[in-house]
Amino acid sequence: MFRPVDAHDHVTSPVEKVPSGSRARQALGTVCRLCGRLRYELIPAAATASMTCLGWLHHAVGVGPEGWGGYGLGLAAAGALTYGGLKFKNAPAASLGVASTGALVNTAVGAMTGPSVPSLIAGGVVTIASYGVYVPWLIKTRHERIALQIKAAKTAPLPDGMGVNVTQAGVTGDSVEETALRRALVALGVPAQDVSRIVFTDTGWHAAVTLPPGKNTSAETVIAKQTQLEANLDLPGKLRLAVGAQANQLIVRMQTNDPLAETIAWPGPAITSVEHALPIGIYPDGSQVFIDLVAGHVLIAGGTDMGKSGVINCVIGNLVACEDAEILGIDMKPGALELGPWRRNMLALADDADGARQVLTMVKAEMIRRGKYLATLRGPKGEPVRKWTSEHGPYWILVVDELAELLRQAPDVASELVTINQVARAMGIRVIAATQSPSEQAFGGKGTDARQQYSTRIGLPVFETEPINMIFGRGAYGRGWRLDWLDLPGKVMVSSRRYADPREGRCYYVTDRDIVVVSTEHARHEDEEPAEPAWPHPQHEPDPDPEPPTPPPGSGGGGPRGGRPHLRPVPTFPDGSRIPDNRIALWEALQKAGPDGVTKPELVADDIVGHGSSATQPLTQWTKKGWLDDSGKRGQAKVWRLVAVAHTPRPEVTSTDEENSACPASL
C-alpha cells in the first residue's frame, strides 16, 4: 500500500499565517515608512509643531517675567538678523532671521494662550510661510543633485563604483532595501530615475527601476555588471536582474528565502475522480498547486531535465486511482522510457510515430463515437446534451510526452492533433502535452495555434526567455511569468482559470519506487489478458464509426468496453507519412496490381477513380518521389507500377512480449 507523506514535512519554512493583531503594526509600519521617505518634505511642519508644543508646555508650567524677557530678547535678535540679512543682501542670514522670528512668535503665542485657536492659527500661518520659502529651495537642490548624478553617469568621469557621494541625503527610499538599491546604482554610475514601490513577497522582494537616458545606462549594461551591483547592495539574498518592458527598465528581484528549496515528496494519489482538482505540488505558503482536467487540455513546457516527466508522473499517478479516467500515452522516447512504467494502467501506449498514428486514430474514432452517442441523449426537459461528464463514461486522457518530437517525426498527425484539441473536449477527451520547445511548429504550424486550446499551462524552468511568451501567451514575460527565474527542477508556474497571476511553486517529486507501487496497486491491464472494464460504457449506443478499434480476439470488446484494444496499423506511404483517406483506395489498387501495374482506364473501370483527371496528379507526384514507375504502356494507356518498398508500421503497439531483433524482450 502506498503511504502518503505529509507534504509540509518537506517544506523548509512555509510562511506563517499573519495574526490578525499584526494588522495595526503593519499599518504603523507603513506610516513610519512614509514619514521616513518624506522626511525632508516634513521638516518645516515638524519644526513648527514642535515649537507650538513647546509653547503649550511653557504655558502649562507658567511663564514668569524672565520667560517673557527671554522671548522679547529672542525676537529682538531674530529681527536684527533679518534686518541685517536684508540690508547686506545676505540671503541665508535673512532666511534664518525670518524663520527664527516666525518660530519665536509661534512659541510665544502658544506660551501665552496654551492649546487654543489663536495658537493653532499662529502655528498654521508660520507653517505655511515656512513652506513658501522651503519648497522652492528643496526642489532646486534636488534638481541640481539629480542633474549632477545624470551628468556623472553620462560622461562617466569617475571610475565605476566611485565618485558620487553615495551617502548624500536624497539618495534614499522608503525602505532599507530601496535606499540600498538606489545607492548601489549611484555607486555603479547609473543612478535610478525612478524606483517603483518595492514589493515584498514570501520569498523576498522585487522592484522595477527606471534608468536614466545615457551612453551606458541601459538595463542590459547594468545586468552585465551584476556582480558589482551585488557587492554594492550588500544585502542578504540571491539577486536576479532582468530587462523590463522597456530597454531602460531594470527588474530587480532579491530572493531572501526559498521555502521550496528542498525536494517535496509526492504524497501519493489524492483524487478518485478526474472531475476533482488534481494536486501537483505546493506553493511557498504550503497551499497546494492544483490543475483542473475537466476545464481543458494541459500543456507542460520547460527546459531539458527541468521536471516535465516529473509533472506527468504526478498527474498519471493521480489518474490511475480515478475510476472515471482511461489513460492513453504517446512517448516519443524509444521504448517509452518515461510512460512505459505506467503501461499496465494505460489503454494504449505508443513509443514511435506509427504507434502514435494508431493511438490518434483510436482517439479520433472514440471522439466520433462519443459525439454520435451524445447526440442521442436528452436532458430531463428534453434538451440536447452537449457535454460529456463521468456519468456518460470514463474521460480519456491522452498524454503526449515530447509533442515537438512527435510532430517532427510524424508531421502528418499535426492536423489530427489539432482536431482532437479543438473538438474532443466536449466528448470527455483531454490532451496533456509536454514539450521542451513550445514553438509554432509544436502547436501545429502557422495559422493553427493549437496552443490556445490548452487552458492550463504548466511552465517549468527555462534557460532562455524566448519560450515564455510561447507558453503563456503574448506579453506574459513582461507580466511576471518569469520561468527563467525558476532555479530548481520541478519549480513551476501554472496559468489557468484558477491561477491568473504568476506565482512560483514546486511540484511533488515522484520517485521510480512510487511509480512501481502505485502502478501495481492500480494496474488495470495485463499485456496479454485484458482486465475488467474500468467503467461501463453507455448502453444502447448508436452504431459506432465505420472503423472502430478492433477488440482483441476472444476478449469480448476493446478498451472501456472490455480491456485494452489492439490498435490497427494506419496506412502509410513508403516514407512513413500517412496516406490521406481519399488516396487510400488508389494506393491499395496499386499495391494489388503488383508488378503488372495498373492503367487509368482500369482504375476507372474498377470504380477507384472517376473519369476526370483526379488520379493523374497524385500518380505523377508519387512517380516523382520514386515510388511508382510510369515507363510502361498497355495499349495506349500509361501503366503505373509500384516500385518502392512498402513502409511497415508496427501492427500493434501494446504488445511487450514479442521478440524484436533490435531490442529483444528476453533481454
Ligand SMILES: Nc1ncnc2c1ncn2[C@@H]1O[C@H](COP(=O)(O)OP(=O)(O)OP(=O)(O)O)[C@@H](O)[C@H]1O
Ligand atoms: N519536482 C521535482 N523535485 C525535485 N527534483 C526534481 C523534480 N522534478 C525533476 N527533478 C529532478 O530533475 C531531473 C530531471 O527530471 P525530469 O526527467 O522529469 O525532466 P524532463 O524535463 O522530463 O527531462 P527531459 O528534458 O529529458 O524530458 C530528475 O531526475 C530529478 O533529479
